[in-house]
Amino acid sequence: MKTTIDNLYSIQTLLPIGRRVLMLLLLSIFIVACQKDPAIEEPEDEVITLQVPKGFPYPKIPDDNQPTRNRIDLGKKIFFDPILSRDSTISCGSCHLTDKKFTDSLQFSVGIGGKLTTRNSMTILNTAYQPNMFWDGGYHRSSNKY
Ligand code: HEC
Numbered sequence: 001m002k003t004t005i006d007n008l009y010s011i012q013t014l015l016p017i018g019r020r021v022l023m024l025l026l027l028s029i030f031i032v033a034c035q036k037d038p039a040i041e042e043p044e045d046e047v048i049t050l051q052v053p054k055g056f057p058y059p060k061i062p063d064d065n066q067p068t069r070n071r072i073d074l075g076k077k078i079f080f081d082p083i084l085s086r087d088s089t090i091s092c093g094s095c096h097l098t099d100k101k102f103t104d105s106l107q108f109s110v111g112i113g114g115k116l117t118t119r120n121s122m123t124i125l126n127t128a129y130q131p132n133m134f135w136d137g138g139y140h141r142s143s144n145k146y
Helices: 002-034 069-080
Strands: none
């Protein structure tokens, strides 16, 4: 009987210590996981000067979001990757089709599961020059709000 009580006592004393050790272990794993792996090198990147058609001004681009080769490549991948949609079936390119001047040429755009939206997708060409976006101008670039 005494042994059982002793065991219980020692388990109760050990439990908080075990929890602390576990927390410490998790914390060190987290810290190690967050450290930069010296073996993984950042790919070379360079800011790119966009080629704008004659007569077009150079678009205003925030200093902290200048176009680089990597950013452009990533944007292209994300644009055509359906993984961003809730059920991984629709990408930006599903509604803004490259062969339809980045529209879908439908009356109403088609969302997930064939559900119709209330508007159609306008072209996204030259949006770099637009202060407002969407059919009702509901998004203003400088406000960052809808
Ligand atoms: C289901 C179809 C659909 C998908 C998918 C979609 N869009 Fe759109 N997009 C629209 C519609 C519809 C509008 C117009 C919305 C409005 O006026 O309220 C629009 C508007 C826009 C506009 C505003 C253009 C302007 O001239 O005002 C941009 C920019 C845009 N989309 C980019 C994207 C990007 C980037 C993605 C992917 C992350 C995306 N869209 C995915 C349908 C879609």
